[in-house]
Amino acid sequence: MTFRTATALTLLASVGLAAPALAEDYKIGVMSAQSGYLTPYDQPSYAGFKYCIDKMNEAGGLAGKYNVVLDVRDTRSDMAESVKVTQEMIDNGAQFIVSSADADPTIAAGQISEPAQIPTMTFAGTAPVLTQVGEYIFGSYPADNQQGTVLADFATEQGFEKVYILKSPDSAYTMGGPEYFAEVFEANGGTVVGESLYSLNQPDFSAIVTTIKNTDPAPDLIVTWAWEPDFPAFIKALRGAGLDTQVMGGDVLDTPTVRGLGDVVAGTYHTSGGFPEEGTPYGDFMKEYEAATGTEPDNNYYVNGCDIAHMIEQAVEAAGTTDPASVRDALANIEDGEGIMSNFTFKGTDRMPLRPVVIAKINADGSKDFVSRGTADPDKLPNP
Amino acid sequence: MTGPSVDLTQLSRRRAADQIGETVLLVALIAGISLAMWLVLGRTGERIATQMCVNVAAVVALSVFTGNSGIVSFGHSAFMAIGAYTAGLLTMPAGLQKMAVPMLPAFIAGHEMSFALALVAVVVVGLVVAFASGLPISRLQGASATIATLGLLIIVHSVLIGAREITRGSQTFYGVPRVTTFWVALGAAIAFAILARMFRESRWGLELRAVRDNESAAEALGINAQRARLVGWTVSGALAAVAGALYGHMLGAFSPHTFYFGLMFAMVAMLIVGGMATVSGAVVGVVVVTMLQDTVRQFEGGFTVAGVEMPSVFGLTTVALSVAILLVIWLRPEGLLGRRELRLPGFGALFRAFGPRAEPAAPVAVRAVAPLDVDGLSRSFAGLKAVDNATFDVPSARVTGLIGPNGAGKSTLVNLLTGQFRADEGRAHFGETDITALSPHTIAKLGLSRTFQNIRLFGNLTVFENVLVAALPHASGRADARARALREIEALDLGGEAGTYADNLPYGARKRLEIARCLAMEPAMILLDEPAAGMNPEETSDLADRLTALTETRGIGLLLIDHDLEFVNRLSSSIVVINRGAVIARGTPEEIRHNDAVIEAYIGRGRKTDNPQGALA
Numbered sequence A: 001m002t003f004r005t006a007t008a009l010t011l012l013a014s015v016g017l018a019a020p021a022l023a024e025d026y027k028i029g030v031m032s033a034q035s036g037y038l039t040p041y042d043q044p045s046y047a048g049f050k051y052c053i054d055k056m057n058e059a060g061g062l063a064g065k066y067n068v069v070l071d072v073r074d075t076r077s078d079m080a081e082s083v084k085v086t087q088e089m090i091d092n093g094a095q096f097i098v099s100s101a102d103a104d105p106t107i108a109a110g111q112i113s114e115p116a117q118i119p120t121m122t123f124a125g126t127a128p129v130l131t132q133v134g135e136y137i138f139g140s141y142p143a144d145n146q147q148g149t150v151l152a153d154f155a156t157e158q159g160f161e162k163v164y165i166l167k168s169p170d171s172a173y174t175m176g177g178p179e180y181f182a183e184v185f186e187a188n189g190g191t192v193v194g195e196s197l198y199s200l201n202q203p204d205f206s207a208i209v210t211t212i213k214n215t216d217p218a219p220d221l222i223v224t225w226a227w228e229p230d231f232p233a234f235i236k237a238l239r240g241a242g243l244d245t246q247v248m249g250g251d252v253l254d255t256p257t258v259r260g261l262g263d264v265v266a267g268t269y270h271t272s273g274g275f276p277e278e279g280t281p282y283g284d285f286m287k288e289y290e291a292a293t294g295t296e297p298d299n300n301y302y303v304n305g306c307d308i309a310h311m312i313e314q315a316v317e318a319a320g321t322t323d324p325a326s327v328r329d330a331l332a333n334i335e336d337g338e339g340i341m342s343n344f345t346f347k348g349t350d351r352m353p354l355r356p357v358v359i360a361k362i363n364a365d366g367s368k369d370f371v372s373r374g375t376a377d378p379d380k381l382p383n384p
Numbered sequence B: 001m002t003g004p005s006v007d008l009t010q011l012s013r014r015r016a017a018d019q020i021g022e023t024v025l026l027v028a029l030i031a032g033i034s035l036a037m038w039l040v041l042g043r044t045g046e047r048i049a050t051q052m053c054v055n056v057a058a059v060v061a062l063s064v065f066t067g068n069s070g071i072v073s074f075g076h077s078a079f080m081a082i083g084a085y086t087a088g089l090l091t092m093p094a095g096l097q098k099m100a101v102p103m104l105p106a107f108i109a110g111h112e113m114s115f116a117l118a119l120v121a122v123v124v125v126g127l128v129v130a131f132a133s134g135l136p137i138s139r140l141q142g143a144s145a146t147i148a149t150l151g152l153l154i155i156v157h158s159v160l161i162g163a164r165e166i167t168r169g170s171q172t173f174y175g176v177p178r179v180t181t182f183w184v185a186l187g188a189a190i191a192f193a194i195l196a197r198m199f200r201e202s203r204w205g206l207e208l209r210a211v212r213d214n215e216s217a218a219e220a221l222g223i224n225a226q227r228a229r230l231v232g233w234t235v236s237g238a239l240a241a242v243a244g245a246l247y248g249h250m251l252g253a254f255s256p257h258t259f260y261f262g263l264m265f266a267m268v269a270m271l272i273v274g275g276m277a278t279v280s281g282a283v284v285g286v287v288v289v290t291m292l293q294d295t296v297r298q299f300e301g302g303f304t305v306a307g308v309e310m311p312s313v314f315g316l317t318t319v320a321l322s323v324a325i326l327l328v329i330w331l332r333p334e335g336l337l338g339r340r341e342l343r344l345p346g347f348g349a350l351f352r353a354f355g356p357r358a359e360p361a362a363p364v365a366v367r368a369v370a371p372l373d374v375d376g377l378s379r380s381f382a383g384l385k386a387v388d389n390a391t392f393d394v395p396s397a398r399v400t401g402l403i404g405p406n407g408a409g410k411s412t413l414v415n416l417l418t419g420q421f422r423a424d425e426g427r428a429h430f431g432e433t434d435i436t437a438l439s440p441h442t443i444a445k446l447g448l449s450r451t452f453q454n455i456r457l458f459g460n461l462t463v464f465e466n467v468l469v470a471a472l473p474h475a476s477g478r479a480d481a482r483a484r485a486l487r488e489i490e491a492l493d494l495g496g497e498a499g500t501y502a503d504n505l506p507y508g509a510r511k512r513l514e515i516a517r518c519l520a521m522e523p524a525m526i527l528l529d530e531p532a533a534g535m536n537p538e539e540t541s542d543l544a545d546r547l548t549a550l551t552e553t554r555g556i557g558l559l560l561i562d563h564d565l566e567f568v569n570r571l572s573s574s575i576v577v578i579n580r581g582a583v584i585a586r587g588t589p590e591e592i593r594h595n596d597a598v599i600e601a602y603i604g605r606g607r608k609t610d611n612p613q614g615a616l617a
Helices: A003-022 A039-058 A079-091 A103-116 A128-133 A144-157 A172-187 A206-213 A230-240 A281-293 A300-319 A324-332 B008-069 B076-091 B094-100 B115-137 B142-162 B182-201 B203-213 B215-220 B225-251 B261-274 B279-300 B316-331 B347-354 B410-417 B440-445 B463-471 B478-491 B507-520 B537-554 B565-571 B589-593 B596-603 B612-616
Strands: A025-032 A067-074 A096-099 A120-122 A162-167 A191-197 A221-224 A246-249 A269-272 A357-362 A368-374 B303-305 B308-310 B372-381 B384-394 B399-403 B425-430 B448-450 B525-529 B557-561 B574-579 B582-587
Touching: A025 A039, A025 A079, A039 A067, A039 A281, A039 A300, A067 A079, A079 A096, A079 A103, A079 B008, A079 B225, A096 A103, A103 A120, A103 A128, A120 A300, A144 A172, A144 A221, A144 A269, A144 A357, A144 A368, A162 A172, A172 A191, A172 A221, A191 A206, A206 A230, A221 A230, A230 A246, A281 A300, A300 A324, B008 B076, B008 B182, B008 B203, B008 B225, B008 B261, B008 B279, B008 B347, B008 B478, B076 B115, B076 B142, B076 B225, B076 B261, B115 B142, B115 B225, B182 B203, B182 B225, B182 B279, B203 B215, B203 B225, B203 B463, B215 B225, B215 B440, B261 B279, B261 B316, B279 B316, B372 B410, B384 B410, B384 B425, B384 B574, B399 B410, B399 B537, B399 B565, B410 B525, B410 B557, B440 B448, B463 B478, B463 B507, B478 B507, B507 B525, B507 B537, B537 B557, B537 B565, B557 B565, B565 B589, B574 B589, B574 B596, B582 B589, B582 B596
Parallel strands: A025 A067, A025 A096, A096 A120, A162 A191, A162 A221, A221 A246, A246 A269, B384 B582, B399 B557, B399 B574, B448 B525, B525 B557
Antiparallel strands: A269 A357, A357 A368, B303 B308, B372 B384, B372 B425, B574 B582
């Protein structure tokens, strides 16, 4: 027996042995950073995703017949590693890829999966630009321009007219969110009375607070997409200087640590992907997840991860096959698909789903109130 | 004192052959491991190897500056970013470019170049940026230089974010063709290793390493330390820009964040693991870290050992890398390879035929006579006059002694004459040239050389390299420098130790090496600062013989500064005595021996009726 025939036989044998399972398997590659700056988003996203995929598998698989096999790989939040694992996942026969929760790794992965025609969806990347890579790249979370639009409409409704913008060029998120807000707010008739730039991890905001204090006309609203630790540092400096101007922010403020800041954050409004009201599917998910895993899913990434499982399931169901091109087409045509955090529409978008955006208000006691839920008007949506 | 007799004519050839052998071994290592990964692991292995080779290029580029200068640079990922963005803009398909960077200025837009052509542009841009940033950075040493490189990284990062029309700001820059294949990366890694090796052994590399080991000694030998750092920085920065272009074309999409601290720390970590001082250290560091990470990565998702299922532990790779760095710093602070290049004993012999043969140069003709003329030099430190209106002259081709009690200002005077310190007042002329305000390396180039009171050798250079690097700035070419170095090694009986690191030499040999190094410059005059300090009588006598021969056969003028009065008296034709910074006597040894002021300065007032000859003998 030559080496070649031996190899061929081995291959045949392995294919033959695996065949019964293969027929119904659906292989999903998952990029998940288990260390580095993406960890706080990738870990809960993956936990929620896996929780719901496991549930679906127990119930007979996606659409009742496709058993999902996960190929999860750590990217360490590193770009070169992201590229490498994407190639490996495609080599290993991934039919769908779920990529890290940021535009950089998703676009890098997309440049590989697009030519390979493997549908790719980001865990929680919100920069609307990421789907420009190609037809196979999808978002899952309400994009920055949707959040900015809904918040701007809300601010105008509340009677605010003069906004001060605080943004950081260090990330697409901290820069883009306030800019989208400003664009819609000005279209609504408001004015931007001032703007400041900050750096990520900037320890001291007193100079910016002084500038805001001396701005004429005085702003009646401050909007920032700052996250931790910049947002706590800023709001403490602002309130410490005696300014009680209304502050509104992005969905990064939806964390227990920001709510725990007490009086200084009381009354702050922020956007969010969803709100776990009692009796809603999201509220039920919170309880069910905590009961099953012992972990409280205290941010939206858990439930959004689960919703990604639902998006894939609905696409596979509609396609009636696991063929990647058919799944892509089905996914891109979903209209008002049913999710737990919120429903989602891909049809008519550039594959960043249109999803309702929640406005929430932080209370001094660390709780948050539901204020409103709205969907961005596609005509107003700023271009990425 | 004489080492085993050595055929010096073979020294250069053997050395060059060893270097070729080391380089061939290094190239074989890179190619062998990369190909083995591909063959054993298939496509996965091919990708790991591609990433590894790009990292080899990047870390080797970093080591060209950091390894040779000893200054850790955090600025090299800035050059990588510049290279990646430049090449990315040039190679990007025009259609995609219109969508990704619609506001791009017309002169950069729509080139759609081949990658090879784009690399040429990257080299040019890299050289320009590195040269410009090197102008201020090369003025700094040690930690302040490192902090300046950190500043460069932060500045470039901010500019990339700010130049939104060109770079898309903090957003992902995408659409870069992914053309860094296995073969491209492997070719680049090999080319970088060879280039780095050539730079290391070149005049620039040797000078930079000499500056690393002892800057003031290097300056005193005529090496312009600032220029040496500037050259190293510029070459290294341009190489890093090319490595960045390769990296960018491997990723296909990146943002300024990709080239920020994360990448920089990873590169520095690989360099530390392998060893900063050598090119093989850089290569081995990357190889070891890559193999470690990719092996550990296989176990992250959980595995089964003898029926026991291990849970998945993410973050294991980071833990493994951290442990590896800790172990290396603890057990081998100089890195896995230490300060020697990777070598196979006897392997270099295969390449003997390629080495240059060099004969020791003929004894030098006497250089143009240039007396040293000191006129009213003064220098104060915080109100204390260390040198006070010193006036004397040192004739050429003779030995002049400079004596004085401890703290008299002898060494300060030498430092004033060789440019280490600036005089407050007065002038010094060497021949026709006013040397008062010249820098040490310019003074050295005029033919005025010096040794140091505490020996200052280049500890991580071999004996031969120590002498060679001194000859290079003054010789007409490399062959001439080699011949000169061999001549001085022969003259000072250092042939047996030619391949030994200067750090490992016994004391007497170090003293001889310092003098050999001086002589390789072919100076007209040498200022010897306490050459006999710490020597036993036998060694002192041997040194005295050698110095006498120098003045006689080569016509070199010597200014001999020493405590050992017998030694000075025996050699000098005239003596200058200083005390508390001022010249108190000048004359022949005989006159000095009977000079009241000298006796008083040395042994105190009221004791001159004792035997002054004995005291000053």
